[in-house]
Amino acid sequence: MSSVKYLFEPKQVVLIGSSKLREKVGMTSPHLFTNVVYNMRKYFKGKIIIVDINEKTLKDRFEGTKPELAVIMLPPNLSLQQAQKCADYGVKALVMITGGFKNHQRQQLVQMRGDYDIRILGPNTIMGVVNTANGLNTTFERGLMPPKGNIAVISQSGGVGACLLDWACFYEVGVSKFAFMGDKVDVNDVDLLEYFNQDPKTKVVCLYMEGVENGRKFIETAKTVVEKKPILAVKGGVTKEAAQRALSHTASMAGKDEVFDAALRKAGIIRVEDLEELLNAAIALSKQPPLKGDNIAIVSNVGGPAILAADAVAKNGLKLARLSESTKKEIETRYPGVDASNPVDMIADAKAERFATVLRLVLADSNVDGVMVINMLKSTFFEPKDALVVAKTVKKFSGKPVVDVPAGGEDYNRIHKTLGKSSLPLYNLPEKAARALKALRLYAKVTKK
Amino acid sequence: MSSVKYLFEPKQVVLIGSSKLREKVGMTSPHLFTNVVYNMRKYFKGKIIIVDINEKTLKDRFEGTKPELAVIMLPPNLSLQQAQKCADYGVKALVMITGGFKNHQRQQLVQMRGDYDIRILGPNTIMGVVNTANGLNTTFERGLMPPKGNIAVISQSGGVGACLLDWACFYEVGVSKFAFMGDKVDVNDVDLLEYFNQDPKTKVVCLYMEGVENGRKFIETAKTVVEKKPILAVKGGVTKEAAQRALSHTASMAGKDEVFDAALRKAGIIRVEDLEELLNAAIALSKQPPLKGDNIAIVSNVGGPAILAADAVAKNGLKLARLSESTKKEIETRYPGVDASNPVDMIADAKAERFATVLRLVLADSNVDGVMVINMLKSTFFEPKDALVVAKTVKKFSGKPVVDVPAGGEDYNRIHKTLGKSSLPLYNLPEKAARALKALRLYAKVTKK
Numbered sequence: 001m002s003s004v005k006y007l008f009e010p011k012q013v014v015l016i017g018s019s020k021l022r023e024k025v026g027m028t029s030p031h032l033f034t035n036v037v038y039n040m041r042k043y044f045k046g047k048i049i050i051v052d053i054n055e056k057t058l059k060d061r062f063e064g065t066k067p068e069l070a071v072i073m074l075p076p077n078l079s080l081q082q083a084q085k086c087a088d089y090g091v092k093a094l095v096m097i098t099g100g101f102k103n104h105q106r107q108q109l110v111q112m113r114g115d116y117d118i119r120i121l122g123p124n125t126i127m128g129v130v131n132t133a134n135g136l137n138t139t140f141e142r143g144l145m146p147p148k149g150n151i152a153v154i155s156q157s158g159g160v161g162a163c164l165l166d167w168a169c170f171y172e173v174g175v176s177k178f179a180f181m182g183d184k185v186d187v188n189d190v191d192l193l194e195y196f197n198q199d200p201k202t203k204v205v206c207l208y209m210e211g212v213e214n215g216r217k218f219i220e221t222a223k224t225v226v227e228k229k230p231i232l233a234v235k236g237g238v239t240k241e242a243a244q245r246a247l248s249h250t251a252s253m254a255g256k257d258e259v260f261d262a263a264l265r266k267a268g269i270i271r272v273e274d275l276e277e278l279l280n281a282a283i284a285l286s287k288q289p290p291l292k293g294d295n296i297a298i299v300s301n302v303g304g305p306a307i308l309a310a311d312a313v314a315k316n317g318l319k320l321a322r323l324s325e326s327t328k329k330e331i332e333t334r335y336p337g338v339d340a341s342n343p344v345d346m347i348a349d350a351k352a353e354r355f356a357t358v359l360r361l362v363l364a365d366s367n368v369d370g371v372m373v374i375n376m377l378k379s380t381f382f383e384p385k386d387a388l389v390v391a392k393t394v395k396k397f398s399g400k401p402v403v404d405v406p407a408g409g410e411d412y413n414r415i416h417k418t419l420g421k422s423s424l425p426l427y428n429l430p431e432k433a434a435r436a437l438k439a440l441r442l443y444a445k446v447t448k449k
Numbered sequence: 450m451s452s453v454k455y456l457f458e459p460k461q462v463v464l465i466g467s468s469k470l471r472e473k474v475g476m477t478s479p480h481l482f483t484n485v486v487y488n489m490r491k492y493f494k495g496k497i498i499i500v501d502i503n504e505k506t507l508k509d510r511f512e513g514t515k516p517e518l519a520v521i522m523l524p525p526n527l528s529l530q531q532a533q534k535c536a537d538y539g540v541k542a543l544v545m546i547t548g549g550f551k552n553h554q555r556q557q558l559v560q561m562r563g564d565y566d567i568r569i570l571g572p573n574t575i576m577g578v579v580n581t582a583n584g585l586n587t588t589f590e591r592g593l594m595p596p597k598g599n600i601a602v603i604s605q606s607g608g609v610g611a612c613l614l615d616w617a618c619f620y621e622v623g624v625s626k627f628a629f630m631g632d633k634v635d636v637n638d639v640d641l642l643e644y645f646n647q648d649p650k651t652k653v654v655c656l657y658m659e660g661v662e663n664g665r666k667f668i669e670t671a672k673t674v675v676e677k678k679p680i681l682a683v684k685g686g687v688t689k690e691a692a693q694r695a696l697s698h699t700a701s702m703a704g705k706d707e708v709f710d711a712a713l714r715k716a717g718i719i720r721v722e723d724l725e726e727l728l729n730a731a732i733a734l735s736k737q738p739p740l741k742g743d744n745i746a747i748v749s750n751v752g753g754p755a756i757l758a759a760d761a762v763a764k765n766g767l768k769l770a771r772l773s774e775s776t777k778k779e780i781e782t783r784y785p786g787v788d789a790s791n792p793v794d795m796i797a798d799a800k801a802e803r804f805a806t807v808l809r810l811v812l813a814d815s816n817v818d819g820v821m822v823i824n825m826l827k828s829t830f831f832e833p834k835d836a837l838v839v840a841k842t843v844k845k846f847s848g849k850p851v852v853d854v855p856a857g858g859e860d861y862n863r864i865h866k867t868l869g870k871s872s873l874p875l876y877n878l879p880e881k882a883a884r885a886l887k888a889l890r891l892y893a894k895v896t897k898k
């Protein structure tokens with residue numbers, strides 16, 4: 001039986017579009033076709049076959065090849081014709097980029113899935129799939145490829161997926177694969193979860209969902225996945241009006257939010273509020289161990305942001321760790337003037353040595369389950385090179401999670417240049433780091449580890 | 450009587466530090482002193498007098514000059530000596546950069562304020578003041594100056610202020626003035642609010658507060674200010690543990706959060722959750738009119754993000770506007786395939802013409818009080834130059850606020866390069882834009898306009 005594997009790991013791919021057709025309202029256009037071809041040529045490591053339905057000579061190239069995946073970029077009826085041709089030819093999987101399919105047209109695809117050994121992603125997927133390992137990239141964003149990493153993203157919406165893709169590229173979030181589901185006539189959340197569960201390149205799965213069909217199967221599958229890999233989800237269509245919109249957007253029944261929320265909890269899926277929090281939590285889960293208790297130490301070179309951090313820790317259901325007397329005494333003896341009550345304000349002149357020592361003492365304290373480090377550059381004497389020592393110290397205590405906050409704009413950017421590829425997750429505000437710690441805590445509860 | 454005016458608008462400034470002294474734990478250092486001198490020389494349009502307490506020749510320069518403001522960067526006792534000297538000499542205002550003052554040392558400053566015609570900012574202000582109009586910049590962040598604009602920032606904490614300053618510089622948020630209050634022995638929130646109330650360069654005031662003394666006076670003053678200018682606030686020390694920390698941080702009594710919250714509401718101050726929301730709301734209030742009703746139209750070239758936007762609008766106490774039949778009909782007739790139920794999904798091939806037409810129709814609809822535009826670049830045919838038309842259309846309907854969401858990383862960045870200086874506020878996620886609309890709505894309620 002065919003498998004969604006061919007959506008991500010084909011050896012040969014046929015790209016089917018038109019160099020002339022342009023829908024008045026819709027995605028079919030020479031521009032889109034050209035850009036998908038460009039991206040595939042630039043990144044894909046397998047063989048590419050290009051079929052321009054307006055060029056007889058190019059059309060002929062289809063014969064004599066063995067494409068496992070076809071990417072179809074045409075208006076609904078022409079897309080269906082080409083899909084049929086592919087199914088007959090023995091293609092294993094289809095990515096249907098364009099939208100605007102009516103119900104009876106979607107039904108034809110459902111029928112095809114039943115009649116042939118073929119899997120179908122879409123229609124209305126808009127962006128299709130990305131696999132950073134083999135360079136498969138069916139998006140029409142010319143020259144856009146996220147950095148390699150272990151976060152997989154499943155998005156029902158092309159627009160939301162594009163936003164996550166853009167975010168991942170711009171902020172250098174390491175990604176294994178992207179899948180944009182669109183109308184979900186065949187391949188759905190369950191299929192993709194099953195695939196990512198066994199994908200060695202994927203450690204964390206991010207979901208953007210508007211609705212889910214076959215809820216019981218979804219919950220069962222998710223339960224299996226979360227034993228090995230955390231799943232994070234953002235739900236669109238939470239309010240009544242938005243839910244109505246989701247129905248016409250991707251033909252999803254959104255359902256009541258409380259029911260949905262309970263289902264996600266039951267499945268062990270960690271629900272987050274927005275797309276930034278989704279990737280922020282994924283970064284933490286992909287880089288740090290679960291948080292095994294509620295007690296957080298805050299180690300900072302600035303006072304005010306540490307207070308905001310303490311508020312954020314409490315607001316996210318965590319606690320400020322009560323440092324042991326011996327830890328406090330050692331810190332205060334070494335650094336007169338430093339108040340070692342948690343949050344530990346190391347004062348703005350703290351550099352690598354003071355950070356490393358205090359962090360080491362705090363991580364060794366059995367009253368501490370995890371740490372938020374705040375190392376601002378502005379208004380302090382801290383420099384990006386000091387941050388390397390922070391990352392190194394964290395690595396030695398890999399049992400307890402640590403998140404890092406170079407709060408601000410340029411400060412975040414500079415530390416990210418130094419530590420972006422390290423195992424230390426970075427956040428530009430303490431509130432975001434606290435939400436990441438919450439996700440690490442929730443995952444520890446899910447796995448009971 | 451001396452006035453806080455001299456903190457921001459001095460004609461001559463004396464910078465007092467040491468080229469040799471370095472505290473073991475603390476901010477006094479040649480590095481800090483050199484950088485403040487560097488910034489003042491680079492930006493300040495008035496006269497600068499430099500007093501290095503280790504250099505007799507330089508010390509003499511103090512005599513024969515008329516500094517209105519002194520910036521003191523020394524350990525507590527030496528700072529107090531120099532402050533006394535300045536007071537005797539007739540200096541009108543002091544910025545006390547360094548911290549670590551004990552209670553009796555703070556008392557000496559309080560006494561000085563009583564005995565002389567002088568105003569004192571700090572101690573422990575760390576960064577002092579910034580005035581983008583005359584180039585006054587007492588921060589030690591070498592070469593850092595926010596762009597000119599009409600947002601004033603008052604921060605009790607140096608670190609939080611530095612984070613806001615860094616954010617403003619990096620994301621190009623237009624600022625009139627910054628004031629870092631520190632320990633507040635004299636100049637406090639009330640003084641600064643009164644000053645910003647009459648400052649023609651300031652349209653919006655942002656506050657980071659840990660506590661407030663003289664609450665009644667603060668509320669009265671704020672009430673007067675908000676009639677003309679919105680005040681936004683973030684409160685640190687909301688939770689019990691963090692509040693305790695705030696006490697030792699800036700000697701503030703944080704008080705119960707509910708009491709504080711009620712007081713802010715009474716004063717007409719708009720409270721926000723974090724520093725990003727603070728500046729985001731300030732940008733909206735500085736660029737767009739208040740939101741006179743709850744009804745928001747969402748106009749988007751992507752489906753999923755528009756659904757998230759609809760959720761966010763509802764979560765922030767606003768409503769999805771019910772577009773009039775004539776508006777819907779006109780949109781759907783012009784653009785077959787577009788569903789004009791709010792949120793209006795204009796489909797991913799929408800460019801300037803479709804955006805301008807739909808935006809014009811929606812803004813003219815009396816059922817609409819404000820608009821959130823979503824114009825992503827990724828997964829669409831929209832280009833930054835199309836955004837210029839959006840900004841132009843918005844300008845024609847200045848009575849209703851519009852916020853713009855180029856959702857994502859690079860997308861936001863590219864549109865910001867095109868529209869950052871326009872009157873259209875930009876946000877990288879719909880949730881952030883919805884919170885900005887909420888602030889515009891709250892301000893309309895405060896002013897009953």
